[in-house]
Each structure stands twice: as C-alpha cells, then as structure tokens.
Amino acid sequence: MFLHEINFACAESSLRRRSERFLIGCVLLVASVVPTVALHAQVKNPYAGDPKVAKLGEYQFRSNCAFCHGLGARGGGRGPDLTRASKRHGTSDGEIFHNIHDGIPGTAMPAATNGGIGVGMSDEEIWQVITYIRSVEKKVSAAEMGDAAHGKELFYGAAACGTCHMVNGKGGRLGPDLSSAGSSRSFEALVESMRNPSKRLAQGISEPLKDFSQEYETATVVTADGTKLQGVVLNEDSFTVQMLDTREQLHAFEKSKLRSYEKTRESLMPAYDAKTLPDKDVKDLIAFLLAASSEGGDK
C-alpha cells in the first residue's frame, strides 16, 4: 500500500508532515471493511482519564497530528474533527490506536512509523494522544442537534443542497459528497460552510507526494469556439485543467488552447444567510448530516 510508504514529506528538517496531506475531508471517504476491528475494539487505554498524560498527548498531537487535524483536534480542511465522539473509522480505544499505529487504507491517514506520521510515535505516545483526544471529545447526537427529518426535507427540498451535494448515494455531484461530513466536521465548520462557503473552500483530490490538495475553486472558461463554461476545478496543473461544469459535464482542457481561463475562490455554492436559512434550519440540516454519517459509516 503506497499509503504506508508515504511519509509526511519533509525534506529533512523541512517538511516533516507536509507532503502527503491527503484530504480526509467531507469528500469521498470510502468506508473500508477491516476484519480486525472487533479484535482492536477490546483494547483499552492504560492511561484513560489521566490529565497529566492528556497534556503530554496534546503536545504529541501538535507535533504529529495537528498538521491535518488542526489545533485542538477540531479538524480543518484536511483531517476530520476528532472532538466528535463518534468516529467514522472506529470509536473504541483499540480502533483509534490501530488507526494511528497502522494508518487507514484508502485515506490520507498514514501509519505512525518512521517516515509515516511526523518522525514517528511510540505506542506510549499514541496512547497519550488518545488520552488527549478523549479529553476534548464532545458528545452530540443528531437528536440533540435538531430535527434530522426536517433537515432531510430541507436538504433535498427548499434549501436545495441535494442539487449539488450527495449524501449516501443520493444527490448531485458538483459539490463535495457530504456522506461523512456530519461525523468528520465540527459544528462550527459546518455552519461556516453554509453561511460563508467561500471562506474555506472544501478540498478535493489529493495526489501522493503533492503538498497541497486541490480545492473546490470556481473556473470560468471560454473555449476556442467561443463556448463559455463555468464549474468546479477537479484538478489542474500549469498546462491543463480538469473540471465539472454546472451541468455536471466533465471537461479536460489544455489551457493554452482556451480563449480564456479564469479561476476564483468565490464558491459556486450560494451563501445561506439567516433569512434564507434560519439558525434552526441549519441545526436541522446538521442533524440530518450527523444521522446520515452514522447510517453510512463503517459497516
């Protein structure tokens, strides 16, 4: 598995964790079947609840994990919010230990060995990190958050989220798939992405060894024959661009052959203000995403 080879880059003292910053994000997290999960689920954290160990774990977390999972474990564009009590790839001590120790195939999460996460973590340090994560976890259920059924109605109805976003196989393809967003993004991040979607663009494809993931930038092109197209950039380099237009048509262009190519960080997603989408509806939508992510989680 190439993921195990991927060291979080770093040229020497350089980029310890930089290169392979694959996005785990709200996009395309394919649940994988791990037969050993049941076994790992039995393992318990020897330091559970020890605040001193949690502090050591916080420093370990900063050095090794925060690059993707953010300060305070609240996630960012890259790694999921780890303060959520329910984790997509396993919630028990043993499962989390396994995920840190061995990485998660099919995701950007590397193994905590030399050249994997940072400069590597010992088993003890992994437990410190888990103790820290437990100390910042917040339990929120869909029911506490809001009315998931109403959220679903909004998602596919009045708020029209489903025009562009897919949840568990249903919806559009222009925006990021939100099947796991409920469990991997913080409440604040989800609210922000509705109220002000351009502030932090969602991350798309991550390529092995490339430092930064492609983001959901907006592109407007005019082709040689004068056709104007707008859509999201799926990927690009100095010479080519691969994009999905607003009608979900896939295009691949050589930039030099286009009449014009413009890219902005103004998201194609409309900003939902409190008038269009009251706070209660936002909570209902998040409740729906939360419920959906536990439905569609690892099975």
Add this chain to the structure above:
Amino acid sequence: MGLAMVALSGPAPQASAQVTSERLLNASKEPQNWLMYSGNYAGHRFSALDQINTSNAASLVPKWAYQTMAGGKFETTPLVVDGVLYGTGQDDRMFALDAKSGRPIWQYQRALPVDIKPCCGRVNRGFAILGDKVFAATLDAHVIALDSKTGNVVWDVESAEHGKGYSFTLAPLLIKNLVLVGVSGGEYGIRGFIDAYDAATGARKWRFYTIPGPGEPGHETWEGDSWKIGGSPAWITGTYDPATNTTFWTTGNPSPSNRGEGRAGDNLYADSLVALDADSGKLRWYFQFTQHDEHDYDATQVPVMIDDGDRKLIAQANRNGFFYVLDRATGKLISATSYAKVTWSTSKDAAGRPVPDKNRVPTPEGNRVCPGAAGSTNWMSPTYDPQTKLFYVTAREQCDIFATAPQPYEAGHAYYGSAYFPNDEAQPFWGALRALDPATGKVKWEWKHTSPTWAGVLSTAGGLVFTGDAEGNVIALDAASGKALWHFQCGSSVYSSPMSFAVDGKQYVAIAAGSALFTFGLP
C-alpha cells in the same frame, strides 16, 4: 559553444577511463559527463551541452525510464561517467545503468536496520565518484564505497550511531582523495558534523563539529549543555574552491528545531555557511544566516560560487527567504535581499544581516510566520548560468502557523518542540521558479507553479532551464525570458534536481519523479 561541440563530436568515450581528482577539478570541460552532485565544484548545476536548445526543446521526447519500484521520495541526482549512469534511490538503493538505454549494469540494496531515524523520508540524493569507486552515505549513518564496475562493497565505515538519530541523505563531495559528508538528524537532537574519509581506505581524516565544544569559540552561544544536543546537521552537499583549497558547507537548524527555550544564544554554527580548509577541516570563516532559529530554517541549500570580474563571491538563496551574497575569501556579507514573502525578520543589523523579529516566534496559541517551516526554498538545487549570469531558484510561497509543543530530549527520539501547519483560511499556496540577478537580488522573471514544488533547477548552454513541479511536470523554459518551451507529465511529483549528459554525441536530460528516473532527448 565550441566546448560543447568538441565534447559531442569527439572520440567515443572510453568506458574504462578512471575518474581522477584532476578530472573532477575540470568537470566543466567534459560536459558529456556529470561528475558530481552539482555538476562542478562551484555548485552551478550548469551543463555546457547545447544540442538541446531553445530552438528545438519543444520537440523533446522521453528516451527511457528506470523504475526503482520503491515508494517515497526519489531525490537522486545521478552521475554519468563515460556512458554509465550511477544513481541512488529510496531506502539506499543504488544502481549503475547503461546511460543510453537505461538498462541496469548492477544494483545494490543496503540492508538497513529497523531502527534508523530518517526524519523526513528514506531518501538518498546521490553518489560521488573517484577512481574505480562510487561513494555514498547511508540512512544508517555509514559511508560506503562501491566498486563502480560491480556494485560490490569495497569499504563500509560507521560514522555515527544511527540509533541516536544520526543518518545521511546527501551525496558526498569528493575533493582530492577525500570523501566529504555532512550528517542529518536535526530533528533528533544530534550534534552535527562534517567528516572527511580517505577514498582508498575509508579511514576518517578529519571531523568538523558544527557545534563548538567547550573552550572553542562560539561555544558560548549555547545555553548550558544544550550544545550537546543542539542539532546543526549538514545534510546538503557542499562546494569547493580549488584556488584557496576551501570547501563551503551549509548547516541546518538548531535542535529542538522550533523551540528556543533552553538554548539561549545565537546557536553557532547552526543555519550557517562554514568555510573549511579542505585538507584539515579547520574553520576559516563562518556566516550565520538565521540566529537562534525557531522556524526550522535550515541553511542547507547549495552555496554557489560566482566570479564577477575580480570579485569572488558565494551566493545562497536561503530557506529563510533571503538571497545572500558573501565575499568568498572572508565571509563578509555583501547583500541580503528577500526573494519570497518573509515575515520572520523585519529589520537588519549594522552589517545588513536580517535579524529575527521577537514577535514572530512560536506561541502556545500559534503564530503565523512566513515562510513556513518548509521554507522559501529547501534542499532542491538552484542553478547559476554563466551565460545569462542569472541565479535560478525554486521559490515556495507558503506560510505556517507555529505553535509550541515542548518535549524532553530522549536519545534517538523526535525532538522538535513545536508544531506547524498551514493556515486553512489563507489563500492557496503556490510556487515559482525565479530568475535572480545576483548583482541586485532582483527577480528578472518568474514562472508560476500551481503549487509549491520540491524540484531543483538545471541551466544549460542551450539557453534553457529545466525544472519540475508538484503536479508531475518536468518543464523546459527559456533561460532568458522564463517562457515554457516544453513539458512532460511524469505522473508524480518531482522531488529532485535535474542534470544533463551526453552519450555517443546525443544529449540527454535526466530527472527523478515518482519512482522513476526519466531521461529526455531529441527525437
């Protein structure tokens, strides 16, 4: 280019010719070969070959690829001597290939112990050559000599204890009969050094500690016992001035890399350029680029010798974002000009040296500083083109948030003392190939990369510069204008610096990307 024509049309190379130290001194006179990491002792990474040039670069095609089939970063700059290419790869793989066909002649795979400490990838950047031996430095902190015809180990010496965080990743530098290497391990609290070994026997001839011991000048720049674990590695190949028998080496961060607490002082000779007597390793002068570094600004970028009329200069585009020009005889600073976005320093001292801003240090809540920890550039080589008289460097425009994360020192264990990560809300990060005028430090042109890259730069007498990008392209640009003339998609990010060679009168350009070494030539 008479020089290049002679080389290309001259007699067939003698496969048996030995590489003498005399040939190394005159490496630029045999441009069909690439005899050392940076192409010549001056660190120019310039090829005098001009068969591939601005008029025909658009027609370049791949000639062959060699797959190591290993994961991780492939950072080698191969050597080519008389039709044979010598390269190194991930996990200390090493190989000799028929440079015309890419077919292996021998392969060597080092049996690495499980407890090696490569901070940042299991990489190796290349060989040095002398006589019938090629020399490499390994991840388990050994220096080895292989028979250049068979790949058999001729000698193998341990330089330091790998279990304590020492390793090698660089290509050695061969001077006279000495194999020079600098150690890696700035993330593990090592005490850095530069070593010289007898090429014939492997016996160590001298060692220069990059951190002065008790009683030595500079020792007072370290608090308490911090000098013992103060890092200052030297993990990029140095350069050499035969006129003064001085070798120039650059050093990396003080340890812990992102935390100054416990090591009060300037921390000499971390993040410095040291000028050493090549025979004895004695220090002639030093220049420190970043005092009391807390941002991981290793100065491990190839120091490039430039002669400007009578002025003998040495120039470096530093990871901290400044382009420095020094007097090569004295180390006196001539100019320091930023070539990328810089916020860590907001003022200069009386000598014109940028000094750290005390408000731009790592904090518990995190402090955004430019450049980020990966730097405005890094180990990827720059090039100096004596024809355009321009210095070309890969620039990275990327900032980081630096947050403290104290940790105790433990031998052989990660020791950096803070964390860094990009600001999520910032504009996207990008990169550029920049052509600098060494006389003024001004950017003459730039080629924008979609994202920051780890590819170095080669210039050639054909009026071209070659580089790569994180998106997997290898690119040829007009050295005078920066216009892209050709590109090829390799399928994975480029983490290497290109070189050029010729066999049977045909010029090639080689660059590693993904797990493969690619070569290109005219159809």
